[in-house]
Amino acid sequence: MTPKDYTYLSLPQAPQRLGRRFWHFLLEVLIRLLVRLDVQGVERLPATGPVILYFNHIHYVDPFVIIGLLRKVRYAVPLAKIELAHGPIIGKMVQWFGTVFVERGEVDMAALRAGLAVLEAGYVYMISPEGTRNKITHSLQPAQRGMGLLVRRTQATLLPVAIWGTPDFPGAYRKGHRPTIHIRYGRPFKMHVPADVDRRTAESEITSYAMQELAALLPKQMRGVYAPPPQPHPWAEYLGRGA
Numbered sequence: 001m002t003p004k005d006y007t008y009l010s011l012p013q014a015p016q017r018l019g020r021r022f023w024h025f026l027l028e029v030l031i032r033l034l035v036r037l038d039v040q041g042v043e044r045l046p047a048t049g050p051v052i053l054y055f056n057h058i059h060y061v062d063p064f065v066i067i068g069l070l071r072k073v074r075y076a077v078p079l080a081k082i083e084l085a086h087g088p089i090i091g092k093m094v095q096w097f098g099t100v101f102v103e104r105g106e107v108d109m110a111a112l113r114a115g116l117a118v119l120e121a122g123y124v125y126m127i128s129p130e131g132t133r134n135k136i137t138h139s140l141q142p143a144q145r146g147m148g149l150l151v152r153r154t155q156a157t158l159l160p161v162a163i164w165g166t167p168d169f170p171g172a173y174r175k176g177h178r179p180t181i182h183i184r185y186g187r188p189f190k191m192h193v194p195a196d197v198d199r200r201t202a203e204s205e206i207t208s209y210a211m212q213e214l215a216a217l218l219p220k221q222m223r224g225v226y227a228p229p230p231q232p233h234p235w236a237e238y239l240g241r242g243a
Contacts, residue, residue, distance in 0.1 A: 006100045006114035010121040015075040019096030027068035041185030050119035050156035057128035058138040059166035076124035119154040139224030148203030160186035162217035184217040189238045
């Protein structure tokens with residue numbers, strides 16, 4: 001395995017890697033000790049098949065909280081910026097856990113191959129489509145088209161997950177209480193692209209509609225550029241309970 005080869009995360013034995021099991025257990029314990037949780041809709045995560053779990057990103061702990069609570073639910077592989085791998089402690093942890101790192105500002109073929117491999121293996125791929133955090137208003141920013149590409153290539157199910165309350169970490173401790181983190185799982189859905197739609201249009205349309213679904217789960221002041229509520233889309237097929 002070379003430093004840029006992440007496809008090992010798609011192998012059948014990947015969920016049982018020692019580093020993965022150790023850090024996942026410890027992460028879940030720390031989350032439940034350090035914060036109060038308000039989680040709704042996790043049962044909407046499909047039990048099988050390829051899923052792109054995508055979320056809004058407002059604080060560095062967002063992906064840790066979301067994936068930490070999936071230990072007993074499903075095997076999921078997170079996508080993270082390459083800078084995270086360089087930390088002396090956190091960097092080692094996320095590498096042992098099993099993370100795909102992406103070079104921002106360029107087409108990272110290693111990350112793309114890894115995402116396709118994870119989804120083709122029937123696992124969950126966890127991404128933040130915005131590509132960077134909104135540290136000022138915490139509202140949604142325009143998303144990158146990479147999610148649309150993955151959907152078009154794999155026909156994976158899309159699952160929006162909204163998170164807020166994380167910016168109170170760790171400041172809330174100075175006020176004498178644990179921060180409350182809210183997580184909302186939306187409706188899983190597929191996007192069936194007509195054969196006569198060109199690649200760029202399809203990817204843009206998938207991404208835009210998916211982000212509107214995510215925005216609808218957030219408090220109004222956090223919906224940003226996707227504030228208008230989503231209208232029914234002819235390509236969308238909702239799955240499971242609550243569809």
